[in-house]
Amino acid sequence: MTYEQLQHLQPKAFKRRCGVQPDTFNLMVEILNPHLDRRGKRGGQCKLSVEDQLLLVLEYWREYRTQFHIGTSWDLSESAVCRLISKVERLLMDSGKFRLPGKKQLYQQADNWSVIVVDVTESPIERPKKNQRAYYSGQKKYHTLKAQVVVNQQTGQIICTAFGKGRVHDFRLFKIEQLPMLPEQLCLADKGYQGLAKLHSSSCLPTKKPRQSKLAKSERQHNRLLARLRIVVEHVNRRLKIFRILAERYRNRRRRFGLRFNLISAILNFELASPS
Structure with missing residues (x-):
């Protein structure tokens, strides 16, 4: 299911499906959008929208299916899924929005x-x-x-x-x-x-x-x-x-x-x- 099919769900149902609330999902999209949206730029362009790319990563965390099975669901290669997951995780950590307070x-x-x-x-x-x-x-x-x-x-x-x-x-x-x-x-x-x-x-x-x-x-x-x-x-x-x-x-x-x-x-x- 793509993001267009899920965005009409109630917040409680959306969290059950994706593991995060809609507001959190939207904030994560704002963080990822400048880096993953390559429309009009040189280089490769992912066939999925930024929302669907994030949804793929959340699906991996939430369900923990193999990257091969997720790739077949989204029509991507297994290596492309692996690279996308690593990139999204790094961008979210580097943004500073999702950090623990720390023991200090x-x-x-x-x-x-x-x-x-x-x-x-x-x-x-x-x-x-x-x-x-x-x-x-x-x-x-x-x-x-x-x-x-x-x-x-x-x-x-x-x-x-x-x-x-x-x-x-x-x-x-x-x-x-x-x-x-x-x-x-x-x-x-x-x-x-x-x-x-x-x-x-x-x-x-x-x-x-x-x-x-x-x-x-x-x-x-x-x-x-x-x-x-x-x-x-x-x-x-x-x-x-x-x-x-x-x-x-x-x-x-x-x-x-x-x-x-x-x-x-x-x-x-x-x-x-x-x-x-």
């Missing part, structure tokens, strides 16, 4: 982010030809790439991300990243971050059940209340994995995974901040 903002805007939530989500990958053990996740029982997200508990905004191989423990990834948090900022985490209090005094973790024993009633209540506060990061992970390129087995080059993850995260932040 944790202390520069500490008043805005008094409570943050940290969590790790994993994306499966194809079994590597070399160094397989480094990517094998003992929790998931297959090879993965890990992405740590730091989220504002009040708004659900993604502040910063960090990436690691599947074998790296969640807490080890946190220590490698060295988030510059101020002492008055409260950090909420799950059971995988045991020992966080030694690095950051203002942290809150669930109480682990001791062996051959049960948790006290107050400890169970504490865990439930903490889970209610931390649920915001689970919703963020769910919104990210609506784009199947982050949820299904990642088939592309692993070095480009972080760029796509950050770009999709920034798009979600933009839609979260938009009045619509």
Whole structure:
């Protein structure tokens, strides 16, 4: 389906189909138009309009079909689809419209982010030809790439991300990243971050059940209340994995995974901040 067939959809249906809101789509077209619209210029001219080129890329993120299947749907070669996806992603990142705040903002805007939530989500990958053990996740029982997200508990905004191989423990990834948090900022985490209090005094973790024993009633209540506060990061992970390129087995080059993850995260932040 081309953009002309989709532009008459209701905003809710348009987002279900493309993964982004119509206003976000229009902004992305404005960014891409000076670079992709080559009418009246020398050189090659893509047979698709700028809107359809963007729609192709969103379809790739949203459905994660192979580039060969997408090429046959749009009457393009597989190599042309690959080049177009890479070009659109680079132009959107270089525009500066879709950028995450970054970890430096944790202390520069500490008043805005008094409570943050940290969590790790994993994306499966194809079994590597070399160094397989480094990517094998003992929790998931297959090879993965890990992405740590730091989220504002009040708004659900993604502040910063960090990436690691599947074998790296969640807490080890946190220590490698060295988030510059101020002492008055409260950090909420799950059971995988045991020992966080030694690095950051203002942290809150669930109480682990001791062996051959049960948790006290107050400890169970504490865990439930903490889970209610931390649920915001689970919703963020769910919104990210609506784009199947982050949820299904990642088939592309692993070095480009972080760029796509950050770009999709920034798009979600933009839609979260938009009045619509």
